[in-house]
Amino acid sequence: MSRAFVKEADETFSELPDRPISSHPNLVTPEGLRAIDATVDRLQQEYAALRVSGDRAAVAAIAREQRYWISRKSSAQVVVAAPNPKTVQFGCTVTILRDGGSEKTYRIVGEDEADPAHGTISYVSPVAQALKGRKVQDVVQVGGSDIELIAIA
Numbered sequence: 001m002s003r004a005f006v007k008e009a010d011e012t013f014s015e016l017p018d019r020p021i022s023s024h025p026n027l028v029t030p031e032g033l034r035a036i037d038a039t040v041d042r043l044q045q046e047y048a049a050l051r052v053s054g055d056r057a058a059v060a061a062i063a064r065e066q067r068y069w070i071s072r073k074s075s076a077q078v079v080v081a082a083p084n085p086k087t088v089q090f091g092c093t094v095t096i097l098r099d100g101g102s103e104k105t106y107r108i109v110g111e112d113e114a115d116p117a118h119g120t121i122s123y124v125s126p127v128a129q130a131l132k133g134r135k136v137q138d139v140v141q142v143g144g145s146d147i148e149l150i151a152i153a
Contacts (some may be wrong), residue, residue: 018064018067026075027090036069036072040070043062043065043066044066079091088128088133092152093106093107093152093153095150097148097150098145107120110123111123127142130142135152136150136152137150
């Protein structure tokens, strides 16, 4: 086969398209901003190391991540949670009771900080939106089931 019809693998990785950025305000907790700073620093170090290695695919992937996190850092709006909140708001921790009797505790955080498996949910998630401004013992409906708010911290 002629080499004229074979595309070099490295040529496809000169630049990857940007990661999508949410249209919502980039609210973050102070811890979230520290995590973004650490990510930007780590990516800068990885980028420098990879440029030396000549791995174009890895360089393109890291450059894409750098662009995303630098953008998120520049648009971050730090929100400090109010002490002893009486209603649900950004940064607070809520404990809910679902229809089936399961109890869950989540902290409401920024989109990039959210990890429900580790107890954090995004402030734009359906649960957080339904609970926003609610008080203990309020019941809201999310996804066709009732959720009772049993604690706010």
